[in-house]
Amino acid sequence: MASLLDLPDEVLLVILEHLSIADIGQTAQVCRRLSDLIGQDAVWRPISKHLINIHEDEDETKNCNYYKTGSPRYVSLKDKCRISLNWSRGQKTDILLCKFKTRYLPWLQLDGQHLYSSQGDKVHCYRLTDQGRIFKKPLVSFLGQLGDVSRFVVRKDKLLMSGCDGKMLLHHKLTGALLGCYQPEHHLPSFVNFTSVDMTDDVIIGGLNDQCIHLWSLHSQQRALTIPVLDRVWSVNASPCQRSFATGNAGTADHQPLKIWDIENGKHILSVGRNWRHGAGILDMQYESQNTLLSCGYDTTVRMWDLRTNCLSPVIKLEDPHDYTVYRLQSDGKFLIASGTALWSVARLWDKRMNSELQSFFVDHRRNSPVYGLQFNGSHMYVALNNSLRALSFTGN
């Protein structure tokens, strides 16, 4: 008569599909055959679809330049699920990557195996080790800015940085070679500088605190457009479709801090949301896709907008439980949103399917610093505070 182990693998898979993670863990300890079977990706694939911060196929992420895996090694889907549960359970190790000699407002971007961080008037590119730490000596440093770098963006093979000296510089992201310089035509007063930058394949977008957006052709370096925005611009994001971009403003002039504009002609397309409070400035945004936009800022709330609707109300609204301003956000493109707040180096994890936060971390509990930079991949979260670069490792190793 037949017994359980007489069943072929594909049938055992059907049985395992009905078991919880806990039961699968117990079943894996029964005998070698079951242990081997449970190591296979097919067992974990249906489970991984419901967990946070998992992308099985690296190709899935190739269109999302904000998210790439941290590890160059192959990681089994079972191990990815284990790491994902560490995120959900808040099980992490704290790592100090480097301490600054002075206080900065550093901006951060993770690009595959490289971590870019602005520190003062420079941007450094660090290589990540296999364990997700950084090699202390930067691979390349980007210079040329005469004041502090306010923001930068890495896209494809280029890095664009802007700062307090009223110009933007374009470099090759790995060699540091200077590719272009972008400046407004008139000499700007010294208190006017770039607060935010972004770029598409062809267009450079710069937001200034003189209440204007300037657009340049990336290749010819000719200035294309100036758009008066009537409000200080805090953040700028190009849509993945590359035909429009979003601006986050201070929200003091017309109480519409979030607007979408046409890249070609600079026309205002849409004001997102309504009944914004006075001063609800938008400090950070992310396009999850060309139809989905995330925003956060001074009104302490992260919102997700569906741009195919009239955008009067957000699809998702996540209020900071301590009423901290949210400086930074990042999404994994599926369920996980990480937010960095203005006080006590607090970073939070949110599952879009739930209304309250999943986890909160004091990245440096002795430090009352805003989270100026926040970037995560499948295994690590990197945070820039005013005095240091830190990481949270969720690999459990």
Place this chain on the structure above:
Amino acid sequence: MPTIRLSSSDGEIFEMEVDIAKQSVTIKTMLEDLGVDEDDDEPIPLPNVNSAILKKVIKWCTYHKEDPPPPEDDENREKRTDDLCGYDLDFLKVDQGTLFELILAANYLDIKGLLDSTCKTVANMIKGKTPEEIRKTFNIKNDFSPAEEEQVRKENSWCEEK
């Protein structure tokens, strides 16, 4: 009512309405795509299913003939094991050997509903048990060395509910 004849591995012949038999995608494919004629005298051979099990399978299919076709595999659908109908719960109160033979038959004949119900039944026998209890339930030999067993326990400790 058109019928077809099936022959089990031990040579017994069973007659079945075509509509009921088509719950088996394997048989359905034979009839539709391979041009096996309903009027053929030759019974369809099922060398992987003995008569005792085939009898039970026919019984299950006859009861479930009015069932709506099972939904397409929706990976987002929650997998439940507590939704077996009363008939199936009763029908599957059999010894383990028979249960696994039914699973193998449902797999070979590609009868989704029966495979689902039988697998859920086995899943329910595994739920909440420790590895030793699972071994006892299914009479499985522990082929780990003590060191290996400890290693496997460590590797899977993260699965536990925290």
